[in-house]
Amino acid sequence: MANCHGNHEHGNCKTTGLCPIVTFPEVVNIDEIRDEIPEVKTFYLSFPNKDVEREFRIKSGQFIMCTVFGAGEFAVSLPPSPENDRFHISVRAVGKVTNALHALKPGDKLGVRGPFGNGFPFEDIKGKNIIYVAGGIGLIPLRSSIVHALQHREDFGRIILLYGARSSQDLMYQPDIKEWQQNAGFETFITIDKPEAGWNGEVGYVNQLIEKAKVPVDNSVAFVCGPPVMFNSVIGEFLKRGMSEDAIISTLERQMKCGIGKCQHCAVGRTLVCTDGPVYTYRQIKTLGEQI
């Protein structure tokens, strides 16, 4: 990382002064593995090379390319906050590489390239209310920004989390949510799809929570992340209430191979998710002319 592999005048180097790991993966150690929900595990990682660790700074909303040695590489969003948070990733076992990842144990090594992507526009949203809307494992990419916002609580108005999952078994980061709720003025509304024995909370889809939470529309931004079906219904609800298309922000997911804007696998409309995204406003998403 001492040598810049990119163009210093652009992107990551310009905003942070630090170059991402571009071509060759840096080896990281798996310190700890935690089971989150069925099929999802969290891997706590650390760099044996301390020089690299010192220069590895992330922004909320960025992602890394993670190598499982022998299996391949995959793109994964970063849940840790940029400040004072352990470096970790949360991954669902869904394909060849992620299943190989789930078979690993503490002490095994992974490869990391990155961080890549634009990140959430925190500079532009100071003083506003933030509404987080997450469905299932959609909370993973939002976690970084929630922790970050709570670390700078005084910079924002209301902070509201609307979170829905299939069942109480499928709710991510439950200990974290309990911890966040200790913060003054962190409002949470959690729902599951179907009634369940022992569940006293909301039942229904996450878009119905917007009504329940009496979400403020003016001077607010919404960070939305979840499956496409949820995404469309939530957007519809916000637009109906007169929220601006620029204030609805989401992260897109695509097949990625390089992470640096060369392989073109993540092309959406005129943009590349890896370098122009993964964070887009709804106004941008609308003009991409492709499925979400």
Place this chain on the structure above:
Amino acid sequence: MSMYLLSAHDISALVTELQASYDVYGPQVEPQTKQVFFDQLASAEALDLAAPIPSMPVKEILFPQMERILKYKYDAQSQSVELSKQYFERPKVLFGLRPCDLSGILVLDRFFLGQEFVDDVYLTHRRQCLLISNTCLHPFPQCFCVCTHSGPDADEGFDLDLTQLKDGILVRVGSEKGQALADAHQWSVASAAHAAEFKAVVERSIDLFPELATDNKAWVAKVMNRITTGFVKPETWEYIGDQCFECGACSFVCPTCSCFNIEDSATACGECERLRMRDSCSFEGYARMAGDHNPRQPVEDRRNKRFFCKLSYPQSKKYLRPGCVGCGRCQWVCPGDIGLPNVVQYIRREITGGQN
């Protein structure tokens, strides 16, 4: 721009001299099948500057079909990993490039080296690389470089440029590296008459272009407008998509197509190499993610991606020219009828209502 006049013997001597410190690539004709390959020259005699356009673009040398970019060993028992990332590349000379292939290299340069990130792998190939182009005196039936401003003569990006004249071979110098090479030799300086003959030769070559090319000249720009602004009707894209066999041949023969896939493949127990191989946006699995979610299922969705890459302004901004260099190879290989010149024709037909 300095110009020199060389004999055929001077050219052979130059090739032999360059071979001492470079891998020299050039067009050569396979004696049995008469196919033209742009490949490494065993000797100066193998170089055939009058050979027709090679069937594969020269990007093969700088951006191979498949290439190893990383090797690693891992051991589950000791939980250790060992990466080896050293690769050595000898400097190269590309001798006798067609102007279309030269433009293709310039497009790849701007894309791989000029965006937010520099592509290290491509840079390794491209570093210390000498480009020597060769003016096309006879266009081939599918050529349309006159429409895309990339031929029949080269006007930027070369170190040296060759043109066959009556008395010998005219050498135009295009860079400091080229000038240094010229200064190291006792080449005779070309006269004003030779410069005039060069112009006439290029004019004659342009006159020889087939009707498809000359007729389409202005339409390429017009079609770029339509594609950029989204004014091409969905029916036209469907008509084009219906003819796509999803074979990917157009991408593999295109001098500017640069999509690639990366895969880790095992070479022994606990040993893997990371391969980067070319990919094509026409393949169904191109955008498919783990969990089988595929945002680009319909073929026309994928097909118009390619033409968007070749003929639209956002993409031209990256390439500093149209993404198509007019070599016509896609027209050659397409089993449907949707080589790029034909796509321009279809959109042209839509605009004029089938009038012409």
